[in-house]
Amino acid sequence: MAEPVQPQKKTILVVDDTPDNLVLFGELLMPHYQVRVANSGLKALAAAAAEPRPDLILLDVMMPEMDGYQVIARLKTEPETRDIPVMFITALDQIEDEVRGLELGAADYVTKPVKPAILLARVRGQLDLKEARDILRDKNAWPEAEVERRVRQYRKVQDASMRALASLAEARDSETGNHILRTQGYVNILAGTLAAQPKYAAILTPAVIETYTKAATLHDIGKVGIPDQILYKPGRHTPEEWEIMKTHAQIGAQAIWRAIQHEDDLEAVNFLCVAMEIAGKHHEKWDGSGYPRGLVGEQIPLCARLMAVADVFDALVSRRIYKAAFTIEEAKRIIVExxxxxxxxxxxxxxxQCIDEFHSVAARYQDDGEHEEHNPPA
Structure with missing residues (x-):
């Protein structure tokens, strides 16, 4: 009986001028892919044009003589290499560096030190995307309507899964009610308002805003790990209880991280990474006095900084066992202070700028049994 034909391994070209990095990436990728290496920009160009051409290029940015930006610019001008996806692997972590790479045609941007699980997931995602593009281009195997149907189906499943996960935390906290819907709305409004500013226009694209909005659903998922006697306490916590209560941020982030390690879909990994940042860091404070890590300023991811305002605003204008609801104007004053x-x-x-829209969301998604108590904003 004939042996089954094994699928041919995809080829990845790794470009880095540091030998230790070439060894590291080689050991990580070789169990799954054919790996070729190049230690300079010129050698990378030659390797990319040689047969068999790589299916994906992992490209370092900081290299002597010819840096990664120059290499990708050359790759994109040559017909035989312009369709090869390129992932930047770099220690540069400024937004400007990432934007520049994406503008030059990079498919993805991963900062060092890399997390093996995330890198493998992103590599797999880029290879899957390239294979799908090749099928569509060369064989026209999937009609456009079928592709759109599958995308819609995937997003419906993703949305349903998020709501189910978020409901675990909501079900354990009888006070939250429509808190998830309201905070989603606030994050969406804030991100859209910031996107109108030149500083944020390239960062807060419609796709990113949608991801932030959906990921906000999972911001308190870590509450599933808080003991009932603390979570349900009808009053203020003791200092010891508060320390336990604060662990919900780390519990949520760790739970989402475990999900990332078992996920190989690029879109899902990117979404979960945002959800992890929100869950783990939305209680950090701009001056470094927050928890769990005491991050300062822009060390706190943008998505978590947006969530912080949304979460506190909703806590202020919502009635709790231990407090009455603040008016919209009182909540605004506290946040400004x-x-x-x-x-x-x-x-x-x-x-x-968008307080009126916040007021509309607060009124639309009131908790059951609450009446409209919010004064309209001045």
């Missing part, structure tokens, strides 16, 4: 200490001043400024 904490600009530069608890909150990112630029996000607070955006919040002040």
């Amino acid at each position: 904490n600009s530069g200490s608890h909150f990112d001043p630029e996000i607070v400024a955006a919040f002040c």
Whole structure:
């Protein structure tokens, strides 16, 4: 009986001028792929044009003589290499560096030190995307309507899964009610307002805003790990109880990280990474006094800084066993007073611009049994 034909391994070209990095990436990738290496930009160009051409290129940015930006610019001008996806692997972590790489045609941008599980997932995702593009281009095997149907189906499943996960935390906290819907709305409004500013226009694209909005659903998922006697306590916590309560941020982030390690779909990994940042860091404060890590300023991811304003605003205007609801104007005053200490001043400024929209969301998704108690904003 004939042996089954094994699928041919995809080929990945790794470009880095540091030998230790070439060894590291080789050991990580070789169990799954054919790996070729190049230690300079010129050798990378030659290897990319040689047969068999690589299916994906992992490209370092900081290299002597010819850096990664120059290499990708050359790759994209040559017909035989312009369709090879390129992932930047670099220690540069500024937004400007990432934007420049993406503008030059990079398919993805991963900062060092890399996390093996995330890198493998992103590599797999890029290879799957390339294979799908090749099928569509060369064989026209999938009609456009079928592709759109599958994308819609995938997103419906993703949305349903998120709602199911978020409901675990909501079900354990009888006070939250429509908190998830409201905070999603606030994050969406804040991100859209910031996107109108030149500084954020390239960062907060419609796709990114959609991801932030959906990921906000999971911000309190870690509450499933808090003991009932603390979570349900009808009053203020003791210092010891509060320390336990604060662990929900780390519990949520760790739970999402475990999900990332078992996921190989690029879109899902990117979404879960945002959800992990929100769950783990939305209680950090601009001045470094927050938890769990005491991050300062822009060390806190943008998605978590947006979530911080949304979460606190909703807590202020919602009635709890231990407090009455604040009016919209009172909540606005408190958030403005904490600009530069608890909150990112630029996000607070955006919040002040869209307070009317916040008021509309608060009114639309009131908790059961609540009446409209919020004064309209001035």
